[in-house]
Amino acid sequence: MSGPTTLQSVEKTIRVLEVFLQLDRATVTLTEVAEALGWSRPATHQYLTTLVHCGWLQQDERRQYRLSIRAATFGRFATAHAGVPEAVSRTMRALVARLEEPISFAVRNGGSALIVERVEPERSLSVRREAERQLPLGSTSGQVLLAFDPHASDAERAPHAEAIAEIREHGYSVHRAVWMGDAIEVVAVPVMQGEECLGALSVIAPEGRMEITAAIDTLVSARNALESELAGPEG
Known part of the structure; x- marks a missing residue:
């Protein structure tokens, strides 16, 4: 059975945009894009010119391209x-059932970490407050994202270099802080798909309520199982 019909022009356009992630620089040249893709300069120039015309790229006075x-x-x-x-x-959902504490999933959003999903345990007589969605990169999840995101720059990592080195060594982050007026403890782990960091899973609880070692083991095990599932049968 033949595969799905696709538009090569769309595939090639996406590949051009992905070069900016691959090279991880603010500006790139025509030659650099052509070499990264293995294309001729005229063909590459045609795609770059089209993306400029559509408003997805800009060309500066040095004839370099930026998003x-x-x-x-x-x-x-x-x-x-x-x-x-x-x-x-x-x-x-499984982690909430196991740990009985809120579980969040955060992704990089420019210079911050953004919570895109949060699951709360069902507790009677509990007081719920709207959680902050935007977190600084110095937060527990933010530092995990900086540690494992291949597109994070040295300048972004520099203020957190010591913490990032420890996170990379252990594969997780543990942090104690004051959040929304409460003393809390947070454990966070990265979720990887190949070389890409999809986001950071974290559990948060009032200080002293969560058994930290058990929380670490639970999150690390969940991360390993999740990454295996995301990788698929050939991963």
Whole structure:
């Protein structure tokens, strides 16, 4: 059975945009894009010119290309509204049932971490407050994202270098802080799909209520199972 019919022009356009992630620089040249894709300069120039015309790229006075404000706006929208994979949502529900504490999934959103899904335990006589969705990169989840996101820059990582080194060594982060007026403890782990960091899973609880070692073991095990599922049978 033949595969689905696809438009090569669309596939190639997406590949051009992905070069900006691959090179991880604010601006790139025609030659750099052509070499990254293995294309001729004329063919590459045609795609770049089209993306400039459509408002997704800009060309500066040095004839270098950068993503436009339109592309950045679309990226922020996608971050806020793209669906969380069902495997992640299912894992979060299982973690809430196991740990009986709120579980969050956060992604990079420019210079911050954005909570795109949060699952709360069902408790009687509980007081619920709207959780902050936007977190600084210095937060527990933010540092996990910086540690494992291949697109994070050295400048972004520099203020958190010591914490990031420890997170990379252990594969998780534990943090104690004051959040929304309460002393809390947070454990967070990355969720990887290949070389990409999809986001950070975290559990948060009032200080002293959560057994930290058990929470770490539970989140790490859940992460391993989730990444295996996301990788598929050939992963």
